[in-house]
Amino acid sequence: MTAEMTPPTSSLARAGVRPVPAAVYEGGLFADCPELIGTPFTYARDEEVYGEGEEAEFVYKVVSGAVCTYKVLSDGRRQITGFHLAGDLFGFEHGPAHRHTTEALADTRVLVFSRAQIERVATGRADVACRLWSLAARGLGHAQDHMLLLGRRSAVERVAAFLLDVDARLGGTGRFALPMTRRDIADYLGLTIETVSRTLSQLESEGALLRTGSRDVALRRRQIRRCIED
Amino acid sequence: MTAEMTPPTSSLARAGVRPVPAAVYEGGLFADCPELIGTPFTYARDEEVYGEGEEAEFVYKVVSGAVCTYKVLSDGRRQITGFHLAGDLFGFEHGPAHRHTTEALADTRVLVFSRAQIERVATGRADVACRLWSLAARGLGHAQDHMLLLGRRSAVERVAAFLLDVDARLGGTGRFALPMTRRDIADYLGLTIETVSRTLSQLESEGALLRTGSRDVALRRRQIRRCIED
DNA sequence: CGAAGGCTTGAGGAGTTTCAAGCGACGTGG
DNA sequence: CCACGTCGCTTGAAACTCCTCAAGCCTTCG
Numbered sequence: 094m095t096a097e098m099t100p101p102t103s104s105l106a107r108a109g110v111r112p113v114p115a116a117v118y119e120g121g122l123f124a125d126c127p128e129l130i131g132t133p134f135t136y137a138r139d140e141e142v143y144g145e146g147e148e149a150e151f152v153y154k155v156v157s158g159a160v161c162t163y164k165v166l167s168d169g170r171r172q173i174t175g176f177h178l179a180g181d182l183f184g185f186e187h188g189p190a191h192r193h194t195t196e197a198l199a200d201t202r203v204l205v206f207s208r209a210q211i212e213r214v215a216t217g218r219a220d221v222a223c224r225l226w227s228l229a230a231r232g233l234g235h236a237q238d239h240m241l242l243l244g245r246r247s248a249v250e251r252v253a254a255f256l257l258d259v260d261a262r263l264g265g266t267g268r269f270a271l272p273m274t275r276r277d278i279a280d281y282l283g284l285t286i287e288t289v290s291r292t293l294s295q296l297e298s299e300g301a302l303l304r305t306g307s308r309d310v311a312l313r314r315r316q317i318r319r320c321i322e323d
Numbered sequence: 324m325t326a327e328m329t330p331p332t333s334s335l336a337r338a339g340v341r342p343v344p345a346a347v348y349e350g351g352l353f354a355d356c357p358e359l360i361g362t363p364f365t366y367a368r369d370e371e372v373y374g375e376g377e378e379a380e381f382v383y384k385v386v387s388g389a390v391c392t393y394k395v396l397s398d399g400r401r402q403i404t405g406f407h408l409a410g411d412l413f414g415f416e417h418g419p420a421h422r423h424t425t426e427a428l429a430d431t432r433v434l435v436f437s438r439a440q441i442e443r444v445a446t447g448r449a450d451v452a453c454r455l456w457s458l459a460a461r462g463l464g465h466a467q468d469h470m471l472l473l474g475r476r477s478a479v480e481r482v483a484a485f486l487l488d489v490d491a492r493l494g495g496t497g498r499f500a501l502p503m504t505r506r507d508i509a510d511y512l513g514l515t516i517e518t519v520s521r522t523l524s525q526l527e528s529e530g531a532l533l534r535t536g537s538r539d540v541a542l543r544r545r546q547i548r549r550c551i552e553d
Numbered sequence: 554c555g556a557a558g559g560c561t562t563g564a565g566g567a568g569t570t571t572c573a574a575g576c577g578a579c580g581t582g583g
Numbered sequence: 584c585c586a587c588g589t590c591g592c593t594t595g596a597a598a599c600t601c602c603t604c605a606a607g608c609c610t611t612c613g
Binding site: 521 | 594
């Protein structure tokens with residue numbers, strides 16, 4: 094691990110986090126790209142990975158756990174722009190600084206990559222640059238779907254769509270534990286925690302889902318889907 | 324102009340639009356990339372450039388005029404995801420099909436590029452692929468800003484931010500003609516036309532702007548900016 | 554065992570939408 | 584050339600959805 098590859102240590106020290114032995118978790122950004130090897134790192138629950146305005150020095154890949162990226166207004170209103178689960182990349186930026194904040198929703202293992210090195214490799218290898226392009230394009234597509242949700246969907250539709258999305262990303266079995274709090278869900282869906290809570294209760298009373306714990310749900314996916322106009 | 328480069332003619336014929344002589348408007352996708360030359364085309368006001376679900380065969384660059392891209396729900400609710408003015412690119416997709424619809428807000432001249440050709444060039448030239456990556460990343464950044472607006476901002480903040488954005492893109496003089504209708508603005512900001520109209524009236528009554536025609540506005544930018552928490 | 558934090562539920566209220574009416578600009582046809 | 588219909592925009596009143604404020608419950612953790 095070179096000096097260049099060391100993320101700002103303040104937040105790590107704060108949480109008492111230390112890098113795990115490289116040999117155990119080391120992996121590439123892309124399967125077929127041995128030049129881009131990430132350094133394993135871990136972040137504790139609620140720990141900030143980077144903040145808005147900080148220099149965008151690193152790019153990250155989730156190994157296990159979950160993080161979310163968000164923007165906050167000066168009066169505290171917050172919009173979560175995305176959740177990143179195992180396998181997802183985050184931390185890419187267009188300019189020199191991070192345009193949002195990222196924090197861990199749970200204890201999370203990541204691979205850290207040097208942005209400068211990725212860009213160096215990309216300028217030389219068109220296939221790598223194309224994968225980065227593809228990645229950004231996929232993210233853009235998702236963002237556009239989410240704009241439709243935020244701009245035009247009702248509370249029930251938002252929550253229903255969210256549940257189906259999480260289910261799909263967590264295996265698609267219809268049963269799962271939400272990896273985030275009501276506040277996170279609310280800030281992702283542009284609602285309040287009370288509305289999220291009420292909407293979940295409503296869906297449960299209609300028999301569209303079953304809650305075993307406050308985080309654990311079992312969906313009747315047919316019925317949930319019927320809540321969503323498309 | 325090869326057969327491959329001919330956009331579906333139905334909509335063109337409908338509007339009586341014909342390609343203008345290539346020598347006049349022909350230009351590249353990027354300044355330094357002579358391989359990627361676009362074919363000039365024009366679309367009439369309200370004409371659809373492509374629809375959601377259609378094969379994403381072409382990519383477009385606005386020469387003059389304006390277009391918007393949007394998604395619609397089956398019950399008619401619509402979310403505009405972006406306005407594209409002179410110089411802007413649109414029509415890039417991640418998958419094989421367009422994920423949204425694009426139509427012209429005014430009579431619009433564009434350059435049409437073959438997507439397959441762009442992708443061929445990109446797989447061979449890392450610099451081109453990097454510019455495409457950069458383009459997508461910029462779009463993603465904008466989308467994230469817009470999510471914050473849609474999820475967390477009030478009507479006044481949305482309209483104020485919108486006015487400043489249009490002003491900046493139209494020269495930044497503080498005086499301009501809105502290239503889109505109230506319906507378009509509303510569908511971009513996640514509001515109704517009535518709310519947009521009322522909010523403009525409110526801003527005018529507060530002296531934050533002056534309307535000379537229904538589309539022509541002069542901003543007091545300081546005052547408009549004060550409406551927006553950041 | 555007590556405090557803190559996350560979640561739920563209720564009551565009331567604010568902001569935005571819905572429904573409705575009217576105005577003005579524009580284009581068309583008599 | 585003017586009447587008329589259309590379309591985009593504005594404004595008002597009422598309704599509705601979601602938010603705010605508040606209280607209480609449950610779980611977790613020290």
